[in-house]
Amino acid sequence: MKEVDPNEESLLRLIEDGVSESANSLAAVSRTNWTTQTVSINADGVGSIRTRMMSDTKSYYGSYVTMPGAAFLMMVPQDRGAALAKAFLGERSVRTGTTVPRESECISEISNVVVHAIVNSLANACKESFFLSAPQMVLDKKSNLLTIALDKLQNTGESYAVMAYVHLSSDKLSSDCTVLLFLSPSFHDRLIQALA
Amino acid sequence: MPTPKRILIIDDNAAIRMILTDMLETLGHQVVAEAADGAEALKHYTTQKPDIVTLDLSLSAVGGADGLSVLKSLRQSDAKARVIVISGNSQDKVRTLVDQAGACAFVSKPIKEDDLVQAIAKAAQS
Numbered sequence: 001m002k003e004v005d006p007n008e009e010s011l012l013r014l015i016e017d018g019v020s021e022s023a024n025s026l027a028a029v030s031r032t033n034w035t036t037q038t039v040s041i042n043a044d045g046v047g048s049i050r051t052r053m054m055s056d057t058k059s060y061y062g063s064y065v066t067m068p069g070a071a072f073l074m075m076v077p078q079d080r081g082a083a084l085a086k087a088f089l090g091e092r093s094v095r096t097g098t099t100v101p102r103e104s105e106c107i108s109e110i111s112n113v114v115v116h117a118i119v120n121s122l123a124n125a126c127k128e129s130f131f132l133s134a135p136q137m138v139l140d141k142k143s144n145l146l147t148i149a150l151d152k153l154q155n156t157g158e159s160y161a162v163m164a165y166v167h168l169s170s171d172k173l174s175s176d177c178t179v180l181l182f183l184s185p186s187f188h189d190r191l192i193q194a195l196a
Numbered sequence: 197m198p199t200p201k202r203i204l205i206i207d208d209n210a211a212i213r214m215i216l217t218d219m220l221e222t223l224g225h226q227v228v229a230e231a232a233d234g235a236e237a238l239k240h241y242t243t244q245k246p247d248i249v250t251l252d253l254s255l256s257a258v259g260g261a262d263g264l265s266v267l268k269s270l271r272q273s274d275a276k277a278r279v280i281v282i283s284g285n286s287q288d289k290v291r292t293l294v295d296q297a298g299a300c301a302f303v304s305k306p307i308k309e310d311d312l313v314q315a316i317a318k319a320a321q322s
Contacts, residue, residue, distance in 0.1 A: 116285055
């Protein structure tokens with residue numbers, strides 16, 4: 001029987017906690033309850049996730065956040081963007097002289113908060129500090145957005161050692177939200193070392 | 197009711213600037229200016245002389261922690277500058293860096309009104 005590295009287990013548990021924290025953050029930032037439909041950490045390969053996404057031909061907002069050794073992608077349907085932006089802003093009135101925020105700016109800020117929830121828990125457990133890129137927004141089909149996320153990680157010459165897939169849904173907003181996390185082998189090793 | 201403060205908001209995201217402006221004005225404070233980047237922030241700070249500044253930690257399209265350099269520049273130009281850092285990056289080490297750079301208070305995103313009220317009270321006392 002293969003022995004499981006306790007640090008590896010700790011890392012996966014940390015990611016699981018971070019994912020759960022990010023779902024709470026999504027609920028807080030969108031003032032809406034979200035139901036977690038799927039959480040899979042290293043259970044599915046990219047191939048199976050891509051196959052699942054291929055049948056969905058709708059356009060999605062894909063918000064990318066990266067840091068050395070990690071790439072994150074949050075996807076929400078483009079046709080639900082306005083509802084999500086409205087939920088994020090709440091009943092705010094636009095004051096004179098204030099720029100009215102674009103839908104994409106609201107979604108970008110939501111993804112910033114959601115991804116930080118995961119990264120903050122990793123950083124604190126490893127007693128490190130991690131700084132994320134500003135969110136970058138792309139509109140495309142889910143499967144194409146997935147390809148871009150992998151490209152972002154592979155641009156640094158690395159593949160992934162950890163992949164987490166989270167799918168949430170909100171009845172109130174008639175929307176779904178998918179979050180993907182990829183950690184490179186070198187970043188994974190760095191985290192394992194820090195946890196040891 | 198606390199004394200109304202004149203506040204400068206520094207954040208590159210228009211949605212956050214709108215939310216903060218609304219929250220602060222609802223709390224009775226006056227937002228004297230908004231800035232989306234460091235240069236604009238320093239210009240507004242000099243001309244408006246706000247009581248308090250709210251500052252996002254990541255201000256550029258590149259991300260990272262460039263807000264820290266803005267915090268340091270503000271404190272260099274005015275040692276009494278009262279700055280509240282607002283960020284989704286609430287990592288323990290980052291909060292230490294923010295404290296060391298001279299911020300009066302830290303508010304984590306998503307922003308809760310109670311946290312903002314406490315941070316303003318703390319900044320006002322500092």
